[in-house]
Amino acid sequence: xxxxxxxxxxxxxxxxxxxxxxxxxxxxxxxxxxxxxxxxxxxxxxxxxxxxxxxxxxxxxxxxxxxxxxxxxxxxxxxxxxxxxxxxxxxxxxxxxxxxxxxxxxxxxxxxxxxxxxxxxxxxxxxxxxxxxxxxxxxxxxxxxxxxxxxxxxxxxxxxxxxxxxxxxxxxxxxxxxxxxxxxxxxxxxxxxxxxxxxxxxxxxxxxxxxxxxxxxxxxxxxxxxxxxxxxxxxxxxxxxxxxxxxxxxxxxxxxxxxxxxxxxxxxxxxxxxxxxxxxxxxxxxxxxxxxxxxxxxxxxxxxxxxxxxxxxxxxxxxxxxxxxxxxxxxxxxxxxxxxxxxxxxxxxxxxxxxxxxxxxxxxxxxxxxxxxxxxxxxxxxxxxxxxxxxxxxxxxxxxxxxxxxxxxxxxxxxxxxxxxxxxxxxxxxxxxxxxxxxxxxxxxxxxxxxxxxxxxxxxxxxxxxxxxxxxxxxxxxxxxxxxxxxxxxxxxxxxxxxxxxxxxxxxxxxxxxxxxxxxxxxxx
Numbered sequence: 001x002x003x004x005x006x007x008x009x010x011x012x013x014x015x016x017x018x019x020x021x022x023x024x025x026x027x028x029x030x031x032x033x034x035x036x037x038x039x040x041x042x043x044x045x046x047x048x049x050x051x052x053x054x055x056x057x058x059x060x061x062x063x064x065x066x067x068x069x070x071x072x073x074x075x076x077x078x079x080x081x082x083x084x085x086x087x088x089x090x091x092x093x094x095x096x097x098x099x100x101x102x103x104x105x106x107x108x109x110x111x112x113x114x115x116x117x118x119x120x121x122x123x124x125x126x127x128x129x130x131x132x133x134x135x136x137x138x139x140x141x142x143x144x145x146x147x148x149x150x151x152x153x154x155x156x157x158x159x160x161x162x163x164x165x166x167x168x169x170x171x172x173x174x175x176x177x178x179x180x181x182x183x184x185x186x187x188x189x190x191x192x193x194x195x196x197x198x199x200x201x202x203x204x205x206x207x208x209x210x211x212x213x214x215x216x217x218x219x220x221x222x223x224x225x226x227x228x229x230x231x232x233x234x235x236x237x238x239x240x241x242x243x244x245x246x247x248x249x250x251x252x253x254x255x256x257x258x259x260x261x262x263x264x265x266x267x268x269x270x271x272x273x274x275x276x277x278x279x280x281x282x283x284x285x286x287x288x289x290x291x292x293x294x295x296x297x298x299x300x301x302x303x304x305x306x307x308x309x310x311x312x313x314x315x316x317x318x319x320x321x322x323x324x325x326x327x328x329x330x331x332x333x334x335x336x337x338x339x340x341x342x343x344x345x346x347x348x349x350x351x352x353x354x355x356x357x358x359x360x361x362x363x364x365x366x367x368x369x370x371x372x373x374x375x376x377x378x379x380x381x382x383x384x385x386x387x388x389x390x391x392x393x394x395x396x397x398x399x400x401x402x403x404x405x406x407x408x409x410x411x412x413x414x415x416x417x418x419x420x421x422x423x424x425x426x427x428x429x430x431x432x433x434x435x436x437x438x439x440x441x442x443x444x445x446x447x448x449x450x451x452x453x454x455x456x457x458x459x460x461x462x463x464x465x466x467x468x469x470x471x472x473x474x475x476x477x478x479x480x481x482x483x484x485x486x487x488x489x490x491x492x493x494x495x496x497x498x499x500x501x502x503x504x505x506x507x508x509x510x511x512x513x514x515x516x517x518x519x520x521x522x523x524x525x
Contacts, residue, residue: 038078042085044187045071047512049094058349059128061101062135062150063454065176068098069198070188076195098200102174104128105136107156107206120165121315122158123292124206126151134349137175138202148175150325150452153348157292157315157326167208174202181475184484225249230256231291235309237300242307246337247300251309254331254339255291258284279342282383286449288317292326304369307333311345316382318448320479325450330375343375344382350456361460366493370458370470373491373498381451381476384443390436435505446478454484459518466494469518483507488516 010033014026052067072094075083083090108125115121126133132154139146142164149158149172160167177197182189225235225248233248233255257266263281270277283289292313301308311328318324332341345351354371358364380388442449454473461467470489476482490502504516 038080041074041078041187042083042090044185045074045083045090045094046085046088048074048185049090049097052097056097056101058353059131059134060347060349061105061128061133062137062175065098065101065174066178066181068094068101069176069178070182070185072098072198073188073191073195076198077191095198095200098176101128102176102200102202105133105174105204107172107204109206109208112208114165115159118162118165120160121290121292122160122170122208124151124156124158126154126156132348134347138172139175140170140172145322148321148323150323152326152328155313155326157313158324159315159317170206170208172204172206174204176200176202180477180482181484228252228256230259230294232295234295234297235300236297239300239302239307242300243333243335243337244300247307247309247331247333250333250337250339251296251312251331254280254342255296255312258289259291276339276341279379279383279385282385283342283379286384287327287382288319289314289327289329290317303332303372304365305332306335306340307337308372309333310351316450318450320447321450321477323448323450323477330372332372341376343372343379345375346371346378346453346456350453354458357458363460363465366466366468366498367458369493369498370468370491374453374456374470374472378451378453381449384449386440386443389439435507442478442481446480449476449478451476461518461521464492464494467492469521471515471517486515490518490521 011027011029013028016024016026018024048067048071052064052071055061055064055067071090075090075094081091106127108127110123110125112120112122126136133151134153136151136156137148138151138156139148140158141147142160143162147158149156179192182192225233225244227233231252233251235244235248237244253269257269257280261284263285266280266284267277270280292315296312298309298312301310309331311330314327314329316325316327328345330343330345331339332343334340351371354367355364358367361367376388379385452475454475456472457470459469459471461469468491470487470491472487473484474487475484485505485507488502488504488506489500492499492501502516502521506515
């Protein structure tokens, strides 16, 4: 099992008569035949390294390191002195790639902020050769336990408590061994405790020097729209007729409420909007969120239903899984500047990629709505909005209407048909039923929950320019449970309200040939 599960063919035998009229049979395989068994594993190594390289090019070092390390585990399960596949020597390539990422990753102290007498927040820049790293996981010792931190868009915020507030230096270890994700590939899970696991030097030491605070988010020549002792909010926009004053005041109000962590005051402040009241309370309750800048610089963008402020840096804290994460909040406003919704943003690297694709394909409006929908999806998990999650996996079509999601009865056969190697529908449906049932239990009993996207692609159908396929992998962690899965959406923008006709959830599936994708469907209307 440490090497392969296979049917052995081309078995040779040597037969020799022995006493009592019996025949002794010795069966064997030639080395050339044994090598064929391991070619499939070499192919998998090649595929995983290709994925890791793509993540590396996008400065998504968390997923690059994870995939390189998985390939390294596979590498150590082979007996070859040098594992060569399609002319590439992976025995030297994989360790060199990991070493290069770890060597080029640098942490730069920015400032620290005293929350109380025994609690402090520290902000770091996380760069590679001067370029902001899109995603990186690392750990540090706070004097009591090992704390996991996730850096995003070149910034990491972390919280020091107790004796750790007196640290002059902070020793961090870049994460590359993702034990909790090993089940993404069954073979990796099988091999994890059976092969030699390589060790790399991912430690860095950061001097916590006293420096003048810097604003990491201010845009050049911003417009000051709201300034108090709490927050100096500076917004910029390239749009006309933007109600900046109303947006600034609403943003100031929300941030003060979140910063003060006063649930009863939040309920009173948004008592006339039950949707917003519930969402803000649950977001704060389940993520222990805190604003990370007193000087806030953000951009106001036009959306389908009004305006958005993108993005405000927050620190999330999940004590039971010892995880702290730098996140960015997106605020949605009506056309007259009234706050309507809050969500957790995708990374800047992903957002910029989709902006570029939208300009090239002249379909930014559609892609922007997909981004906002997926941000609502992630926020639903982080705020434990079980109604939204259940709708995401319902058999009915989904209608995206502003800040809410509605169901609609429809016959899929009227819209599309499937072809190719799409997995059996009954399999997908049963998986969704199982997933929804388990998700309810998780929401009710887990102290902390964290969900993140490992990859995210938006593909437009060639024969139907209004139809898009969204393909994404997600990693899910909670206090006592974790999983990984693949979500596919088929979205139609031809009508007034975008409609999701296909939603497929495949947990722990990494075989590309078994994943549902845009190519599995022929759309006709």
